[in-house]
Amino acid sequence: xxxxxxxxxxxxxxxxxxxxxxxxxxxxxxxxxxxxxxxxxxxxxxxxxxxxxxxxxxxxxxxxxxxxxxxxxxxxxxxxxxxxxxxxxxxxxxxxxxxxxxxxxxxxxxxxxxxxxxxxxxxxxxxxxxxxxxxxxxxxxxxxxxxxxxxxxxxxxxxxxxxxxxxxxxxxxxxxxxxxxxxxxxxxxxxxxxxxxxxxxxxxxxxxxxxxxxxxxxxxxxxxxxxxxxxxxxxxxxxxxxxxxxxxxxxxxxxxxxxxxxxxxxxxxxxxxxxxxxxxxxxxxxxxxxxxxxxxxxxxx
Numbered sequence: 001x002x003x004x005x006x007x008x009x010x011x012x013x014x015x016x017x018x019x020x021x022x023x024x025x026x027x028x029x030x031x032x033x034x035x036x037x038x039x040x041x042x043x044x045x046x047x048x049x050x051x052x053x054x055x056x057x058x059x060x061x062x063x064x065x066x067x068x069x070x071x072x073x074x075x076x077x078x079x080x081x082x083x084x085x086x087x088x089x090x091x092x093x094x095x096x097x098x099x100x101x102x103x104x105x106x107x108x109x110x111x112x113x114x115x116x117x118x119x120x121x122x123x124x125x126x127x128x129x130x131x132x133x134x135x136x137x138x139x140x141x142x143x144x145x146x147x148x149x150x151x152x153x154x155x156x157x158x159x160x161x162x163x164x165x166x167x168x169x170x171x172x173x174x175x176x177x178x179x180x181x182x183x184x185x186x187x188x189x190x191x192x193x194x195x196x197x198x199x200x201x202x203x204x205x206x207x208x209x210x211x212x213x214x215x216x217x218x219x220x221x222x223x224x225x226x227x228x229x230x231x232x233x234x235x236x237x238x239x240x241x242x243x244x245x246x247x248x249x250x251x252x253x254x255x256x257x258x259x260x261x262x263x264x265x266x267x268x269x270x271x272x273x274x275x276x277x278x279x280x281x282x283x284x285x286x287x288x289x290x291x292x293x294x295x296x297x298x299x300x301x
Contacts, residue, residue, distance in 0.1 A: 004067040011071030012036040017134025035061035059087035070096040075236035078107030100240040101176035127228040140168035184244035194226035
């Protein structure tokens with residue numbers, strides 16, 4: 001039995017459109033409705049037939065839904081939830097895909113008092129954005145973290161978890177604040193570092209832009225991929241998960257200072273020990289199926 005029969009997707013960018021493609025492929029009898037704040041995106045979604053019905057307003061998109069998924073920037077969650085409040089069916093479950101959970105859960109609870117809210121975070125994405133960027137296999141083999149707030153209906157939480165399993169995800173359950181600490185170090189801090197390194201290279205006047213691009217086949221190229229991610233989404237992530245990001249940034253700064261000292265004093269043993277440990281972490285990520293073990297990260301040349 002399907003966990004849901006009528007799903008509404010609010011926000012039809014990369015994640016929202018990928019959910020639509022995945023539902024079409026894996027649960028073809030589910031009826032899909034959708035909405036996006038952009039009229040242009042709505043027109044593209046309609047042309048691509050992402051959903052069965054593209055609504056002009058968020059409220060119209062949710063009137064008969066039994067699952068509503070908010071796929072909008074995290075700072076917009078509360079406002080969008082308020083827009084659907086009057087039209088939301090009493091039995092519907094509201095979820096989301098945001099990368100920050102504690103603040104999102106609080107915003108949804110405030111905007112939808114009494115509603116069944118089960119936040120979630122599919123840990124998947126690309127640097128591309130927009131309705132044309134979505135694809136059905138985005139979530140296959142990736143983790144989705146379900147973060148039910150304290151006192152949430154366990155049956156509702158399991159239905160949301162099963163929905164993501166049907167899309168090919170592995171599912172983990174976490175408390176919202178614990179999720180935010182974990183993602184601060186595994187996702188948010190790496191993006192902040194990538195944005196910083198790419199910005200630093202751009203600002204170095206003695207290195208011309210053509211040289212930066214010409215010699216970017218190594219690590220710099222990989223940082224630019226991360227730094228090409230949607231700026232609106234990442235602005236909101238850092239503002240919403242401020243405390244956890246600042247805590248992890250402080251830890252990173254302390255570790256970076258230790259490496260600076262090792263380089264300054266020629267402590268090769270300390271550098272070798274550190275690099276050996278981090279190499280083992282990379283192997284563990286590959287062994288758990290979270291990246292490609294092929295040479296050059298599986299890139300085709």
